[in-house]
Amino acid sequence: MSREEILRAAARLVRERGPRALTMRRLAEELGTAVTAIYWHVGNREALLDALVERTLQEFAAIHPTGRTPRTRIVSLARTLRAELRARPHLIAMVHERGLTERLFLPVRQALVKEAQAAGLRGARAAALVRAVEFLVVGSVLVEKVSGPEGERMAADTVTDGAKTGGAVARDAVTPDAVVAGEGDRALERALARPPDPGRLFELSVRAVVRDLLSR
Amino acid sequence: MSREEILRAAARLVRERGPRALTMRRLAEELGTAVTAIYWHVGNREALLDALVERTLQEFAAIHPTGRTPRTRIVSLARTLRAELRARPHLIAMVHERGLTERLFLPVRQALVKEAQAAGLRGARAAALVRAVEFLVVGSVLVEKVSGPEGERMAADTVTDGAKTGGAVARDAVTPDAVVAGEGDRALERALARPPDPGRLFELSVRAVVRDLLSR
DNA sequence: ACCTGAACACCGTTCAAGT
DNA sequence: ACCTGAACACCGTTCAAGT
Numbered sequence: 245m246s247r248e249e250i251l252r253a254a255a256r257l258v259r260e261r262g263p264r265a266l267t268m269r270r271l272a273e274e275l276g277t278a279v280t281a282i283y284w285h286v287g288n289r290e291a292l293l294d295a296l297v298e299r300t301l302q303e304f305a306a307i308h309p310t311g312r313t314p315r316t317r318i319v320s321l322a323r324t325l326r327a328e329l330r331a332r333p334h335l336i337a338m339v340h341e342r343g344l345t346e347r348l349f350l351p352v353r354q355a356l357v358k359e360a361q362a363a364g365l366r367g368a369r370a371a372a373l374v375r376a377v378e379f380l381v382v383g384s385v386l387v388e389k390v391s392g393p394e395g396e397r398m399a400a401d402t403v404t405d406g407a408k409t410g411g412a413v414a415r416d417a418v419t420p421d422a423v424v425a426g427e428g429d430r431a432l433e434r435a436l437a438r439p440p441d442p443g444r445l446f447e448l449s450v451r452a453v454v455r456d457l458l459s460r
Numbered sequence: 461m462s463r464e465e466i467l468r469a470a471a472r473l474v475r476e477r478g479p480r481a482l483t484m485r486r487l488a489e490e491l492g493t494a495v496t497a498i499y500w501h502v503g504n505r506e507a508l509l510d511a512l513v514e515r516t517l518q519e520f521a522a523i524h525p526t527g528r529t530p531r532t533r534i535v536s537l538a539r540t541l542r543a544e545l546r547a548r549p550h551l552i553a554m555v556h557e558r559g560l561t562e563r564l565f566l567p568v569r570q571a572l573v574k575e576a577q578a579a580g581l582r583g584a585r586a587a588a589l590v591r592a593v594e595f596l597v598v599g600s601v602l603v604e605k606v607s608g609p610e611g612e613r614m615a616a617d618t619v620t621d622g623a624k625t626g627g628a629v630a631r632d633a634v635t636p637d638a639v640v641a642g643e644g645d646r647a648l649e650r651a652l653a654r655p656p657d658p659g660r661l662f663e664l665s666v667r668a669v670v671r672d673l674l675s676r
Numbered sequence: 677a678c679c680t681g682a683a684c685a686c687c688g689t690t691c692a693a694g695t
Numbered sequence: 696a697c698c699t700g701a702a703c704a705c706c707g708t709t710c711a712a713g714t
Contacts (some may be wrong), residue, residue, distance in 0.1 A: 245678095268707060280708085281679050289707065337553075345606050354619055357648065367647030374652065380607060383599030387591070389561050403570055431583030432573065436590065461697095485687060496689085497698050505688065 245277055247285045255296055262334050263293065263366060297342060300335045304328060305351040314363035315454055318356060318377065322450045325352050326381045330388075363458050373457045380453060384446040403436055404428040463492055463501045471512055478525040478550050479509065483617075513558055517552045520544060530579035531670055534572060534593065538666045541568050544595045565594060570659060579674050589673045600662040619652055620644040 265427055268289055272279040286292045288352045307324050309317035329336055339348050356377055360370040469490055473482045484505055488495040502508045523540050525533035541577050545552055567572040572593055 267705085271704080278680050280681080280710090284678065338559045340605070349606050350619065353652075357619055361645065362649075365643050368651045370645065370648045371651030375603070379599045381604050382602040382606065386602060388596040389556070389704075403566065403573055419503075429577065429582050430584065432577075432586045435584045435587030436569075436573075443523050483686085485686080494699050496700080498692090499689075500697060 245275055245281065245285070250275065250282055250285050250292070251299070255299070256290055258293075258296060258334050258338075259332065266293070283410065290397070293338060293388055296335060297338050300332060300339055300411065301344065301347055304348050307352055309355055314359045315458055318363075318373070318454050319447075319450055321352055321355055321359070322377050322381055322454075323447070327382070327448060328385060329385050354431060355380065358457060360366045365458070369457070373454070376453050376457065377450065380446065380450050384442065384449075388442045404433050461491055461497065461501070463543065465507070466491065466498055466501055467511055471515070473668050474509075474512060474547065474554075479554060480592070481580055483507070501601050509554060510558075512551060513554050516548060516555055517560065517563055520564050523571065523576060525571055530575045531674055534538060534575045534579075534589070534670050535663075535666055537568055537571055537575070537596055538593050538670075539663070540660060545597070569594065581674070585673070589670070592669050592673065593666065596662070596666050600658065600665075604658045620649050636643055 250271070254266055254271060257271065257274075266289075268279050268282055270379070272282055282292075286295060304325075307321065307328065310320045311317045336348075341344060353374060356374045357370065360373045365373055466487070470482055470487060473487065473490075482505075484495050484498055488498055491498070498508075502511060520541075521578065523537065523542075526536045527533045552564075555561060569590060572590045573586065576589045581589055
């Protein structure tokens, strides 16, 4: 059994069931070995998790832009960064816990700086572009979580209803009244109920911001 | 010993040293009681954490706007939301883990909807305002983490240097070369080195966005 | 160099028993 | 109604011992 094998099994456990599911004994059982053999290879549980985090950092360091113009390359960086973040929620949380968020973003930030400069931006203007892209990516991923992962979405009626009744949260399921009496703003309700495609929304705002910042 | 007393002690532990520091035995010792007594009051550890999360949700439900015009009231909501999020990183993470981020934001969202309507906004326009504010708050808090909590900030030279050398991360401390040969964009370096006052930056962008969305 | 089993300290939790 | 102590199953980790 190699260190590599251990890391792979551990990564799978974390990815599929979260870091809490990764116990040394379970891992050993899964690998068909004695618990203590793992210790010889990776030190201890904390070091094992650190290694997984390190791996994640390296994957983010491997993000490269595609496209020919600086504009498309910047957008591609944003898009890839977002996708990679979304693909590893547990590991990203672990990076965050260890105070390494900064290191996680560093390579993409460098790439963004490079592209901003290639586009002729300098100084505060270039910095603004870098910040804006990071901001949009992070915000997008998080707002998506706020909107709720598919199905546990906020009931739109609850939102507008609450507003009308002055902030009291309706705990019951939507009553007929709420719907009927709710000649509240239906368009608003619908608009808040779905971010119909967060990906589309993201693309849209990134492109807008980049175009804007590059064309002054 | 009351349930309230237990919750207070537990909340303090979590706030100061994170959820991992909250063990039933430690808590019992701190309260000068038998471990099992705690179980009588709160059920088990998971239920205890749930109660802390519930408390956090209620605190966020108590957020109310201040100010006379819709614009100042919306800005005040954004400001308060941001402050409350920043004050409880561990608890917010726990809310997040439990998939309750949505519920956490609901009351503020309702308040925002109310103010947007008071300002005369309807439909998609009102929704855009609500989304924008949530987005700015969340993005601000997160980008702040990315910039690094005081002192573990990204070395600006590393960023621009990396960009120049094509993405290779300089692991050494800043060498004289890096600084001297670095006729790279000094203004950019400085701009990226500090978000001199994330609070100011936040205020600025929130006000800009709100003003913009309210004045069409 | 690599693996094992026994042992230790620490968990969360249950339960019968006390008052 | 509230608290206790003993006990159980599960942790991470160390260490002496094996090959």
